Amino acid sequence: MAGDPTYEKMLQECLRSELRLVNAALPASQKPLSGLLCEDYPHVMCTDGSFHLFKRKELEYCAEITSPDEQEALLLPMIIEVGGDRTEAAVVCRGQVEEKVTSTVLNMPVTSERGRIRIYKPQLALLRKTLKTTTQYVFLHESLH
């Protein structure tokens, strides 16, 4: 088995496909919360052509904890970066509103550093428990050769 060129080639391709798989079917775009609240079936299109459906309950929860201006600024799904050199996860934030939402869900103050809110595994579990469809994991890795 090992040493056979066909097997080795297949193995390499298999490993490369694993890298592609982790970030497959990611939402192609983000929509503001205010827009999603107006939709009958709130969703965003994914990169593979499928739909990422939002739970209305979660959207309503987000709307409850944000003001109308913030609803316009809050882009969903919120991106959670995992991997790379860090051991903890990071919520990508463009403004204050992501910070506010994360802080309210986790019930603790959070601060962003270079557009990222760093959170640890227990906090990540709590965030994902509350915002299942309004958050999205993205795995960071170096580009393939």
Next chain:
Amino acid sequence: MPQLIKVRPTKTELVKLKRRLSLAERVQKILKDRLTILTMEFLQATRETVAAKQRLVDVLAEAYKALSIATGYHGYIALEKEFMATESDPKVVAGSRNIAGVRIPSFELAGRDDPATGYNLVDTSASLDHASQLFGKCLQAMVELAELQRGLELLGMEINRTKRITNALEYIIIPSLQVTISYLIMKFEERDREEKGRLKRVKMLVGRG
């Protein structure tokens, strides 16, 4: 004991092997991160599934109790007549969400806030309304449970698959690559030493002659 990969002992092969090793190590790191996330989501889904199942059992028990009270009040035939007119297929909006590369189905019951019951409100009592409301809740709980249970199955399958790949990388692929690389390095060093020895000998012979 890791198996040695059969390769030609050339520098090109060594470079290729080193590249493969770096790819394998990168994949292993990402897969480990992915496994952590999937396990965390799986545990969360398990807790939620247990809670949803319990909720469904409770609501069903309550709903059947309310239905038996309504049946006792109105009579079986009268109720059946009312229900015949109210039969409708529930609308479920189906989509999906992605958890670390696993596509989990997402269901949402549409039109559940619709207050229209369909049956005659004049001929029926509040006990039937109560039973109807409870069965509506049952439907909601069933849809929730269906989503969670399918998600749990998919996550479990993906965890098994990822674990197998991680183990293969950790115990077979990476060690065999490392062993082959070190074997090739040793072989090249040995070749260098032989070459040096040969050169010395040639130098000595030239010096004598």
